[in-house]
Amino acid sequence: MSQTWWRGAAIYQVYLRSFADGNGDGVGDLAGLRSRLPYLKDLGVDAIWLNPWYPSPMADGGYDVADYRDIEPVFGTLAEAEKFIAEAHELDIKVIIDVVPNHSSTESEWFKQALAGDPAARERFWFRDEPNDWQSIFGGSAWTQVADGQWYLHLFAPEQPDFNWENPEVHQEFEDVLRFWFDRGVDGVRIDSAALLFKSDTGFEDLDEVHDVYRRWREVSDEYDERILIGEVWLPDQERFARYLRPDELHTAFNFDFLACPWDPAELRRVIDLTLTTHTPVGAPPTWVLSNHDVTRPVTRYGRADTSFAHGGRLHGSPSDPELGYRRSRAAALLAMALPGSVYVYQGEELGLPEVEDLPDDLRQDPMYARSGGTNPGRDGCRIPLPWSGEEPPFGFGGDDPWLPQPESWRKLTAEAQRTDLDSMLNLYRTGLGLRRDLLGDGTLTWLELGPEVVAFTRDSGLVCVANLSTRAVPLPAGTVALSSGPLDDGLLPPDTTAWLTPPTR
Ligand code: NOJ
Numbered sequence: 001m002s003q004t005w006w007r008g009a010a011i012y013q014v015y016l017r018s019f020a021d022g023n024g025d026g027v028g029d030l031a032g033l034r035s036r037l038p039y040l041k042d043l044g045v046d047a048i049w050l051n052p053w054y055p056s057p058m059a060d061g062g063y064d065v066a067d068y069r070d071i072e073p074v075f076g077t078l079a080e081a082e083k084f085i086a087e088a089h090e091l092d093i094k095v096i097i098d099v100v101p102n103h104s105s106t107e108s109e110w111f112k113q114a115l116a117g118d119p120a121a122r123e124r125f126w127f128r129d130e131p132n133d134w135q136s137i138f139g140g141s142a143w144t145q146v147a148d149g150q151w152y153l154h155l156f157a158p159e160q161p162d163f164n165w166e167n168p169e170v171h172q173e174f175e176d177v178l179r180f181w182f183d184r185g186v187d188g189v190r191i192d193s194a195a196l197l198f199k200s201d202t203g204f205e206d207l208d209e210v211h212d213v214y215r216r217w218r219e220v221s222d223e224y225d226e227r228i229l230i231g232e233v234w235l236p237d238q239e240r241f242a243r244y245l246r247p248d249e250l251h252t253a254f255n256f257d258f259l260a261c262p263w264d265p266a267e268l269r270r271v272i273d274l275t276l277t278t279h280t281p282v283g284a285p286p287t288w289v290l291s292n293h294d295v296t297r298p299v300t301r302y303g304r305a306d307t308s309f310a311h312g313g314r315l316h317g318s319p320s321d322p323e324l325g326y327r328r329s330r331a332a333a334l335l336a337m338a339l340p341g342s343v344y345v346y347q348g349e350e351l352g353l354p355e356v357e358d359l360p361d362d363l364r365q366d367p368m369y370a371r372s373g374g375t376n377p378g379r380d381g382c383r384i385p386l387p388w389s390g391e392e393p394p395f396g397f398g399g400d401d402p403w404l405p406q407p408e409s410w411r412k413l414t415a416e417a418q419r420t421d422l423d424s425m426l427n428l429y430r431t432g433l434g435l436r437r438d439l440l441g442d443g444t445l446t447w448l449e450l451g452p453e454v455v456a457f458t459r460d461s462g463l464v465c466v467a468n469l470s471t472r473a474v475p476l477p478a479g480t481v482a483l484s485s486g487p488l489d490d491g492l493l494p495p496d497t498t499a500w501l502t503p504p505t506r
Contacts, residue, residue, distance in 0.1 A: 008441025009046040021398025030076035044433035047094035059159035064105035094187035102193040103160040126153035139371035188228035214249040238278040245284035260309035265469040286341035300355035302328035330485035334498035338465035352425035389416035467498040
């Protein structure tokens with residue numbers, strides 16, 4: 001198999017609304033992102049994945065897409081998006097966008113035609129005379145009634161009507177959308193809710209027909225040079241998951257088992273092993289993800305007594321030890337970066353931002369909060385605008401009043417404050433990604449047995465990664481420490497610390 005850029009890439013996730021605000025309206029945008037491209041270059045990422053940037057009423061942060069072939073005016077223009085792609089390419093950074101094929105927006109032309117009563121337009125969605133008992137993933141019924149009495153299906157918010165993938169027009173539309181963006185230089189797409197497209201009486205997850213769609217999409221992407229398809233595929237069964245990665249389907253998919261894994265040595269080893277054994281037969285590189293815009297920030301999750309992913313990681317109100325969470329996040333970052341395959345960094349992870357759990361309820365925007373009747377705090381706490389510089393909010397984000405408020409305490413976490421601090425999280429990521437480029441990425445690993453509470457392996461380049469999840473300091477194998485997530489203790493590796501070693505020269 002040829003070594004191609006995506007197999008070992010470090011991919012940085014940009015949640016555009018919260019990255020950087022170029023025009024001062026309090027919402028991040030393309031102008032802000034373009035101005036910060038040098039920061040991403042300096043950080044050492046190979047690619048940027050942007051959450052949806054299309055025109056959208058923002059009922060679900062842009063995952064309610066009104067027009068798949070344009071840019072949300074709050075973010076910029078199509079011409080600006082093209083400039084951004086060109087500028088990223090000049091810096092040798094690839095651009096991956098989000099495509100949302102499971103559902104649309106109630107503000108899309110197609111849905112408006114459907115609402116107007118056009119029967120052919122209704123066939124592009126799931127309109128029925130009677131709803132069934134399906135519940136929306138955000139809570140409440142998955143069906144909403146329209147004025148003439150029919151009901152339409154929405155697995156997520158009511159503003160996100162599901163497409164009917166039994167309809168060939170829907171297939172044609174998305175093949176065109178892929179070409180539209182590949183023609184504009186986009187290097188890959190992240191496919192939202194990739195396993196949910198088909199529905200039957202028994203359910204809507206992982207129906208076999210979905211693979212025909214991705215085989216066709218692969219043909220489309222193969223018409224271009226090295227464009228990739230990345231699936232958001234949350235499935236409990238790894239064998240079913242790997243089917244999406246067969247050589248004629250998607251290139252990679254997010255590894256949610258790793259993201260959801262508790263900070264526990266046996267569990268980590270099990271998940272890493274399982275990941276490798278399911279990916280190897282299909283020839284796809286694994287991905288390693290610690291966070292994204294849907295889950296609790298690792299600094300907060302790893303600081304809790306229960307680091308598992310119960311309740312989607314959203315155990316708000318359950319205390320978190322910030323120092324412990326921070327130390328473990330550093331250790332987890334070096335572990336993730338050392339594993340074979342590609343690695344994702346969600347914006348702010350490199351700054352060690354915690355989850356903001358004390359947002360006033362009236363500022364919460366995530367539909368998950370409202371639709372759960374307030375029992376689920378939602379995902380706003382991991383989507384707070386980034387702190388760039390200065391001593392007080394908005395910390396150089398832009399404007400005076402960011403769309404979600406930043407905590408005062410983030411003055412210590414700004415990119416500017418961390419740049420000059422050699423021990424900062426930012427510098428750990430910078431150095432780690434730099435070393436990773438030469439010594440890690442795609443390939444295999446060989447486990448090292450250093451005790452039940454130590455996760456250790458050697459990579460193809462000879463680099464050794466040792467993560468100590470025990471409660472006492474442990475000796476390191478022979479070699480030179482190239483990087484460690486915290487200071488060593490008299491040559492020993494302290495608890496909740498990861499070190500990378502280059503082998504002794506013979
Ligand atoms: C997964 C996305 O990551 C999430 O943010 C979104 O709410 C759902 N899919 C629905 O599009």
